[in-house]
Every structure is written in structure tokens, then in C-alpha cells.
Amino acid sequence: MKRLSDRAAFEQYAAEARARWERLWSEDQWVISVGISGCSIAKGALETYRNLSLHLSEGHIPAVLRQVGCGGWCFAEPFVEVKLPGHPPIVYGWMTTDRVPELLDALRRGDLRPDWALGVRAAGAWHGIPPLTEHPFLRRQRRLLLEHAGIIDPESIEDFIAIGGYRAFLKALFEMTPEEVIAEVKASNLRGRGGAGFPTGIKWESGRRTPARPKYVVVNSHEGEPNVFKDRRLLESNPHLVLEGLLIGCYALETPCGYNYIGGEHALALQRFQRAVEQAYELGLLGDDILGSGFSCHVRIRTGGGAYICGEGSALMYAIMGQRGQPRTKPPRSVEEGLWRRPTVLNNTETFASIPAIIQNGGSWYASLGTKESTGTKLVTMQGPVKYLGVAEIEFGLSMRELIFDVFGGLREGYRLKGIQTGGVSAGPLREDELDVPIDFEALTPLGAMVGSGGFVAFDESVCAVDFARYLVAFSRYESCGKCTPCRLGTPALVEILDRIRHGFGRPEDLDIIQYASKHIIELSLCGLGQVAPMPLLGMLERFRDEFIEHITERRCRAGVCPIAAGEPLSVGR
Numbered sequence: 085m086k087r088l089s090d091r092a093a094f095e096q097y098a099a100e101a102r103a104r105w106e107r108l109w110s111e112d113q114w115v116i117s118v119g120i121s122g123c124s125i126a127k128g129a130l131e132t133y134r135n136l137s138l139h140l141s142e143g144h145i146p147a148v149l150r151q152v153g154c155g156g157w158c159f160a161e162p163f164v165e166v167k168l169p170g171h172p173p174i175v176y177g178w179m180t181t182d183r184v185p186e187l188l189d190a191l192r193r194g195d196l197r198p199d200w201a202l203g204v205r206a207a208g209a210w211h212g213i214p215p216l217t218e219h220p221f222l223r224r225q226r227r228l229l230l231e232h233a234g235i236i237d238p239e240s241i242e243d244f245i246a247i248g249g250y251r252a253f254l255k256a257l258f259e260m261t262p263e264e265v266i267a268e269v270k271a272s273n274l275r276g277r278g279g280a281g282f283p284t285g286i287k288w289e290s291g292r293r294t295p296a297r298p299k300y301v302v303v304n305s306h307e308g309e310p311n312v313f314k315d316r317r318l319l320e321s322n323p324h325l326v327l328e329g330l331l332i333g334c335y336a337l338e339t340p341c342g343y344n345y346i347g348g349e350h351a352l353a354l355q356r357f358q359r360a361v362e363q364a365y366e367l368g369l370l371g372d373d374i375l376g377s378g379f380s381c382h383v384r385i386r387t388g389g390g391a392y393i394c395g396e397g398s399a400l401m402y403a404i405m406g407q408r409g410q411p412r413t414k415p416p417r418s419v420e421e422g423l424w425r426r427p428t429v430l431n432n433t434e435t436f437a438s439i440p441a442i443i444q445n446g447g448s449w450y451a452s453l454g455t456k457e458s459t460g461t462k463l464v465t466m467q468g469p470v471k472y473l474g475v476a477e478i479e480f481g482l483s484m485r486e487l488i489f490d491v492f493g494g495l496r497e498g499y500r501l502k503g504i505q506t507g508g509v510s511a512g513p514l515r516e517d518e519l520d521v522p523i524d525f526e527a528l529t530p531l532g533a534m535v536g537s538g539g540f541v542a543f544d545e546s547v548c549a550v551d552f553a554r555y556l557v558a559f560s561r562y563e564s565c566g567k568c569t570p571c572r573l574g575t576p577a578l579v580e581i582l583d584r585i586r587h588g589f590g591r592p593e594d595l596d597i598i599q600y601a602s603k604h605i606i607e608l609s610l611c612g613l614g615q616v617a618p619m620p621l622l623g624m625l626e627r628f629r630d631e632f633i634e635h636i637t638e639r640r641c642r643a644g645v646c647p648i649a650a651g652e653p654l655s656v657g658r
């Protein structure tokens with residue numbers, strides 16, 4: 085790859101990339117794309133890819149076989165997209181390796197197998213196959229960040245540039261001052277997607293105003309929370325989008341130092357982001373004097389070792405510096421003293437990925453999406469017995485009911501929704517009768533629920549509220565770093581009480597002890613982990629109190645999952 089020396093050289097490279105991209109789709113050839121991502125690999129996508137390669141060469145079918153990322157429809161993995169000469173691309177789901185010969189035979193006979201198709205990538209139906217955008221999972225989505233997920237090869241900078249990638253960075257670099265970039269981000273009212281929803285423009289402005297140098301910009305790709313896998317999929321499917329957002333952030337802060345801290349469990353995300361960084365260096369979009377602009381930027385990658393707490397901003401920074409990943413008291417805030425006690429702006433992966441569209445289309449355009457206080461789109465993941473498991477991108481303002489029943493298809497046959505756990509492990513649940521609440525940062529809070537990082541769990545009658553609460557609190561207990569007493573001793577105490585109740589040895593006063601202990605853990609803990617650890621329990625207790633009481637007074641678990649039901653002996657503190 086030749087290093088591009090200036091903007092004109094980039095424009096020429098982009099024009100050639102676009103022309104190649106258009107030829108790929110218009111030439112008289114088969115183009116077969118296989119989604120290769122964490123979810124699809126688990127369901128056999130690599131075997132599908134290998135089998136396709138074998139059958140195409142044995143059958144002498146002249147085809148371009150390519151890899152793409154995850155389209156978000158994890159429920160239908162592995163997926164294969166086929167573009168036949170003269171046809172629009174058709175996306176097929178559940179394409180396990182055993183189906184490959186049958187699919188190829190059918191296509192050669194001119195049978196498009198509509199029964200296996202998720203949809204056609206075209207504006208209208210094709211031979212009875214509806215457009216992909218009309219699939220129930222996609223119909224209510226608004227895809228900005230996922231627009232090209234599942235379409236471009238995540239390991240190809242050329243694909244990314246062909247579909248308009250790095251244009252926003254060039255616009256910022258050559259047409260805007262750093263102050264103007266920050267003004268657009270402020271106008272967009274983008275709020276951080278890592279959980280707390282802090283306004284990104286204000287954070288960037290504070291970082292810029294702090295005089296000390298050097299400054300650092302850090303992407304938080306740790307994503308250690310259970311039930312959430314949106315950042316991982318984003319990095320697996322479009323890593324250059326995150327890198328472009330990071331570059332714009334570095335330009336706005338006028339710093340040459342960017343980091344991405346990626347959870348060590350997300351091997352493919354790490355590999356693809358690493359590749360993206362290498363390619364950007366090779367092409368001259370990273371390094372010294374980028375495209376002759378005078379601006380230099382270097383990006384380093386660090387990986388986590390699996391501790392959830394290392395996703396907390398200050399702990400993450402200690403981990404990057406090679407120290408023990410533990411939170412510290414604030415102030416000073418990291419925009420004043422972060423990495424190596426220098427001003428550091430830290431944002432979530434999805435936050436950075438939202439930046440290019442804001443710069444390209446303007447802050448006010450972005451602010452027109454979503455609701456007044458929660459603008460733009462949000463990546464959400466849903467676990468539980470829903471029909472369409474996966475990653476969706478919705479505009480803020482959609483109701484929780486629409487999210488579950490329209491986007492994720494409602495519950496599978498035989499299941500009845502009991503509630504939905506919100507905010508990963510950091511907030512309370514909602515009952516079925518509360519689902520008309522709009523999804524935005526403000527509306528959920530009075531109900532004790534939270535958007536958080538966008539991980540939701542739908543649960544049905546087979547889930548016991550006491551048992552589920554125990555699982556959520558036990559996660560925080562296990563992940564507590566132990567630095568402060570209320571969290572270190574308080575979370576195991578809560579788990580112990582819940583175990584007592586689950587085993588049929590609960591006492592009526594235990595419910596008051598839970599309230600009392602939770603209040604102190606929330607108020608006295610040093611960091612966000614302890615401050616929210618009791619929230620799921622308090623929410624379950626408020627909404628499903630009768631279940632707790634049944635366990636205590638009747639020694640009965642209506643879901644039949646607690647040891648009480650099986651008459652198991654007491655074993656607390658596991």
C-alpha cells in the first residue's frame with residue numbers, strides 16, 4: 085500500500101476504491117460474502133466459508149468469495165450473501181456448512197431458495213424475496229453505525245474508503261478548526277454510550293481547555309458487562325469507523341496520542357482493530373504529518389485481562405499505565421488528570437463511532453434524531469428467549485415494548501414475558517405493564533431502570549426474581565476490586581442474604597436488612613460498581629416482592645429454580 089502524501093492523493097485513492105467497489109457489484113460474476121464475527125464463528129461460519137471455497141473451485145464457479153462482519157442478525161448466523169449476475173444481493177440465514185452444496189446447486193438451477201432468504205439488499209422485492217430492510221428485525225431500526233456492517237470487509241481499508249470512510253476525518257482536518265469540531269459535537273448533544281450518558285462535547289471541551297500537555301484520547305472498548313456485546317461487534321464489523329472517530333477526537337484535542345483499551349476476551353475485535361491501525365499507518369492516515377496537514381497522530385492498543393472493573397475510566401487508565409486496575413477518588417477528573425496525570429478524554433467505542441456522521445452531516449442533523457435530551461441512535465443487545473437475538477441500532481424514543489416486540493420479535497413460542505432487566509447489571513427491571521416507557525436517558529431513571537450501555541435481558545415466568553437478583557449482585561461481588569469496604573463487604577453480605585432466602589432459611593427482617601445495607605453500599609462506595617451494585621436487587625424487590633415473601637414465609641419458589649424447590653441443603657457464599 086502506498087503512503088498517501090496529501091488530500092488530492094487521498095481523493096484519487098478514494099475514487100479508485102469506489103470504482104473497484106462498483107465494479108465488484110456490477111460485473112457479470114458471482115459475489116459471495118460470508119459473515120465472519122464472534123457470533124457466526126461460534127455457529128460454524130468458518131466451516132461454511134471453507135466449504136463454499138471448496139465447492140466453488142470444484143464446481144468451477146467463477147465467484148468472488150469474501151468475508152464481511154456481523155450484520156447484527158446473530159439469530160440467523162451463519163449468514164451468506166449471494167449476488168448472482170443480474171440479481172441484487174440476497175442474504176441467506178442459518179447457512180451452516182451442510183447447507184452449502186444444496187444452496188449452490190439450487191442457485192445454479194436458478195432456484196433462489198426464498199425459504200432460506202432473510203431478504204434482498206434492494207429497494208423492492210425480488211422474485212418473491214422481500215427487501216432485507218422490511219425484515220421485522222430491521223424494519224424499526226435506524227442504522228447509522230451499522231449501516232455497512234455485514235457489507236464491507238472489516239479487514240479492508242479500501243472497502244471502508246469506498247463507502248465514504250475517513251471523509252469526516254478529512255473534513256475536520258482540512259476544513260475545520262478543532263474548536264469547530266467540538267462545537268459540532270456539542271450541537272449534536274451526543275451523550276456518552278458507555279453507561280452514564282455524559283455529554284461528549286462538554287467532555288471534549290473540558291479536555292481541550294486544560295492547559296497541561298501532552299493530552300490523551302482513549303477509546304474504552306473493554307465491554308466486560310454480561311449481556312452486552314455491541315462494542316465488540318462494532319469493532320469486528322467496522323473497526324475503521326471507531327478509528328476515524330478516535331482520529332477526529334485527537335484532532336479536536338490537538339494531541340498526537342490515542343489509545344484503545346480492548347477487553348482481552350474480544351480476540352477478533354482486537355485483531356481487526358489492530359489490522360485497521362496497521363492499514364491506516366500504511367496509507368498515511370496515521371503517523372506523522374498526516375496527508376501533509378501538519379497534524380500527527382499515533383494510536384496504541386492495550387488489552388485487558390478480564391477484570392470488569394478495568395472498564396471503569398480511572399481503573400482503565402491505571403491498567404494502561406501498567407499499574408493495578410483500581411478506581412480512584414475524583415476529583416481530579418480525568419480531563420484534568422488522567423493518563424500519566426495529563427488531561428485525558430475517555431469515551432466509549434460507540435461514542436467514537438458516532439462522531440464521523442456528526443462531522444459529516446452536522447451536529448444539528450444528529451440532534452434531530454432521537455429525543456430532545458437523548459439524540460441520535462443507540463446500539464442495543466437483547467438476551468433471553470426473544471425471537472431475534474442480536475445487535476440492533478434504534479433511534480432513541482422507541483418504547484421498550486416496541487424494542488422487545490417489534491425489533492427483537494417478542495418472545496419465542498411457549499414463553500410469556502415477565503419483565504426486562506435494564507442497564508446490564510447496573511439498574512432495576514421493568515415489569516410487563518411498564519414497557520410503554522420510551523428508551524432515553526431520562527425517561528427510564530424515575531422507574532429505577534437505565535439505558536446504561538444498552539444491554540437488556542427479557543425474562544419469563546421460568547425465571548425466579550430472587551435467583552436472578554442473586555445472579556446480578558453476585559456478578560458485582562465477584563468483580564468488586566476490594567478497594568473500599570462498603571462494596572468489598574457489602575456485596576457478599578447481600579449475596580449471603582439472598583442465598584439464605586433461596587435455600588428456604590430467609591427471615592422476614594432480611595428484606596429490611598437488604599434495604600439498609602443497599603443504601604449504605606450505594607452511598608458509601610468509591611466507584612460506580614459499588615454505587616449501583618444493589619440496584620437490580622432493589623428493583624426486583626420492589627417489583628416482585630411477593631416472590632421474596634413466598635420464599636421466606638412459604639418456603640416456595642414459584643419458578644422452581646431455587647434450591648428450596650429441590651430441597652437442597654444450605655450452601656451460602658458460593
Ligand SMILES: Cc1cc2nc3c(=O)[nH]c(=O)nc-3n(C[C@H](O)[C@H](O)[C@H](O)COP(=O)(O)O)c2cc1C
Nearest residue numbers: 276277278304306307395396397431432435612613
Ligand atoms: C465498573 C464499571 C465498568 C465500566 N465498564 C465500561 C466499559 O466496559 N466500557 C465503557 O465504555 N464504559 C465503561 N464504564 C464507564 C466508564 O467509566 C466511562 O464512564 C465511559 O467509558 C465514558 O465514556 P462515554 O462518556 O462515552 O460513555 C464502566 C464504569 C464502571 C463503574
Ligand code: SF4
Nearest residue numbers: 566567568571611614
Ligand atoms: S466500589 Fe467496589 S469496585 Fe469500586 S473501588 Fe470500591 S471496592 Fe472497588
